[in-house]
Amino acid sequence: MLPMLPPHELVRVLHQNADHPERLLSQENLGAESRRNLARAAQEIKAHPGQLIGLGLWGDGVPCNWDRSQSIECFTMSLPGIDGEWENMRMPIWATNKKFLVRHNTFDDVLTVVTWSLRCLAIGVMPSKRHDLSAWLPTDGLRSRQAKTPLPVKAVLCEVRGDWAFMKQCFRLPPSNEIKGCCWRCRVTPDEIRDASAGAPWRKQRLDHWDLIKRIHEDNANCSPLMGAPGLRSQCFAMDWLHVADLGITCNFLGGLFKLLLRKMEGRNESDRCSQLFLRMQQFYKENKTESRLDNLTLSMLRADQAKKGPKLRAKGAEARGLVPFAAELADQLLRDDDEEERAAKLAARALHACYQNLSTAVYDAARMAHHSRTFALLQVALETHAEQHNSLNWYVKPKLHMFQEMCEFGSTRPATCWTYRDEDFGGSVASYAWRRGGALTAVSVSSMVLMKFRAKHNVPHI
DSSP: OOOOOOHHHHHHHHHHTOSSGGGGGOOTTOOHHHHHHHHHHHHHTTOOGGGEEEEEEEEEEEEOSTTSOSEEEEEEEEOTTOOGGGTTOEEEEEEEEGGGOOTTHHHHHHHHHHHHHHHHHHHTBOOSSOTTSOOOOGGGHHHHHHTTOBOSSEEEEEEEEOOHHHHHHHHOOOOTTOTTOSOSSBOOOGGGTTOOSTTOGGGTOBOOHHHHHHHHHHTTOOOOGGGGSTTOOGGGBOOOHIIIIIIIIIHHHHHHHHHHHGGGSOSSSHHHHHHHHHHHHHHHHHHHTOSSOOSOOOGGGGSOSSTTSOOOOOOOHHHHHHHHHHHHHHHHHHOOSSSHHHHHHHHHHHHHHHHHHTTSTTTOOHHHHHHHHHHHHHHHHHHHHHHHHTTOOSOOOOTHHHHHHIIIIIOOSOGGGSOSHHHHHHHHHHHHHTOOSSSOOOHHHHHHHHHHHHHHHOOOOOO
């Protein structure tokens, strides 16, 4: 037995305590793809899209103890369409220590309950039995009294967020090294991710929801129970800018670029030149009032984990974002146009900076985002080819480059509408709730502690 906060009960309580219940139905902050998901789900359950709440589900693991050697796996619920002071609201559904998980089985059991709850929300009626069709327990007194009563509003899941590893572990989506295909939106394979051109075959080989289900079954895997949630389709699984761009292709590119720029710095050795680069970085921070800054820059922060891979900047997501304009500016100043590698690196830095500049609501343009992301991808592939020809490890391409193109070129949604910055931040709060000072360490105790501390710390919001 594990304690949970079922989504249908959370939605019921939110609606009952709302000062302006109509705000729960807001779609102001939903991206275009999430709006389409909501409209399609409304058609399937025969509801009006304007009278349907769009829910978001995020899942991941977060470090939970002082030495970060353990982690808490959790699911949280959000209302991604709501704007204003409640747009960052997150509510934990379930959490427990990773050490208690059984691969796939635990997530499947938890998501079976979540799916049952989502079905109740879709039909708009409180359940008459538990998720396994068993009778209510003696502790379910309130639930038994509310059985078969109508819910005040209906809701469906329109966004599922998380990093690539979690998507694979929890929902069986293809991993980055899957030979048959490493993307849940198209049929690209790991050998084809370097074809970033406008004529790449994978651009026409799209996967719909049922193609993905077929692929999962062909791999002799069972689908996640969440696939049975009303209205859920593969398009609901969002690609996250934080993990794909900031912590992925951006850190990889910055690692290679900074190694290249070290040649332009003064100093007797690489360590001295790295210090000079950091001084320039500090000057840029000061002039541009950058909020998220690197505290230091050392050679070890630019080295690869494995000898076969090139350098990667060790930085947090926000720190990497803050360095993109610095990288473009310094590349323009120091890299030459008459050198093939330096010119390609300079143009790639400009293209990546243009992608980041295009993230805000005020200036977002899907065509410009697609153009700049494709330009960056082509230059990154060219840099890797140049490195291989010169026996260098300074540049390399990872599968996340393809995911970056999918997100920027095929996603009609502005990436900032479904990134996981706020989710990751709340994940830190979940980890703090799980902090223990003694007592038995069990799956039940951890789950209870997280949910009880959350409810004790936060009053029910009056939206």
